[in-house]
Amino acid sequence: MPQLEPGMARIRIKNLSLRTYIGIKEEEILNKQDVIINLSIVYPASDAVQVNDIQHALNYRTITKAVIQHVENNRFALLERLTQEILDLVMTYDTVLYAQVEVDKPHALRFAESVSISLAARRG
Template identity: 75%
Template structure:
């Protein structure tokens, strides 16, 4: 894992398992399936460390609730689209400098545990 710059914090949301409609086959369109979401978020945490107050931190609970709501209340044909939309939700927060989202679709391929897509975004 890369080294963090001083003052930066890395938030990791690990193995967020949700159910949604994802895919292009009739069976996938008509039945919810599991997806597994992992996210890495980097943001400057100097103020949060110094002040020890939530108002100075990036609220990962708020972000996670938004991800859950989006996944559970929408339909997706492609993993790429779902992954990008989740990344966009995270990047709406001005404090975020870098985010990476990986979405796994368990049992999407015969003989494979899962298939995943990873996308990232960076703010200068």
């Protein structure tokens, strides 16, 4: 995760718990499962700090609602695909300079708490 430069802000959305169709086995295709999503988003926040107005900030509520809608209304065979689609969605916001997404699939392995995939993107 990159070091924050002056004027930049990092938003972290932690442990967003959703249910979706994720997997390749018949039982996974037929039944929704829990996924846990963590987002880290970096954007320039100087204006938001100075003006103290939501119009100058990256609205994390709007982003979270978009992620919820996308995850809960689609089907995914692979964690990699789900993670990439969330990352792509976050990067559609022009002020996002960097984002990292981690998606956990609890109890995907018998003796593990979860399996997760992390992906990141940086705006040129």
